[in-house]
Amino acid sequence: DIVMTQTPLSLSVTPGQPASISCKSSQSLLHSDGKTYLYWYLQKPGQSPQLLIYEVSNRFSGVPDRFSGSGSGTDFTLKISRVEAEDVGVYYCMQSIQMWTFGQGTKVDIK
């Protein structure tokens, strides 16, 4: 089974400042079709998860451009260029190259 490890597990950020979350997989997420099956989701307090980024770096429809994803192979990063109050919640990475596995989640709050 592929294990997804996120760091840090919690993050307190001043509004307007950047934030970064790391996600490492126990196996490469690069498929033979050339795609890398790594996703990022945000679960805001009391809400369902919502898709932010798919296939490492593609923003889903309606996602602000302050969110960006990068990485390759087994190491990935979600960056928020300038954190806003509405960005609080728990961020999850997920792989889908071999079944589906989520990271433990990173809780982001505002200082």
Next chain:
Amino acid sequence: QVQLVESGGGVVQPGRSLKLTCAASGFTFSYYGMHWVRQAPGKGLEWVAVIWNDGSDKYYADSVKGRFTISRDNSKNMLYLQMNSLRAEDTAVYFCTSGLKFSYWGQGTLVTVSS
């Protein structure tokens, strides 16, 4: 707009059964694989099961294999999760979600397994 609405949750005794339903609208349901994902109280997300768009393939997490069955009715735009032999550790909010990217999620339905 895309809507996924789960129902069927509740309180059930260990060993009993429960069937969850997810009603889909706003997209061509029969084009997309569908998943169930659960979240135990205060915990992270756990993938549970997937069914291909035409129902031809189904896969399950090891934690539910042999006890849960995923199914769908494309004529009714409905997704189901039959849960048998329920255990305390199955207590969670169950979400349905759509497609390869888990693009859209329902609001979830709470299942509590307790005597």
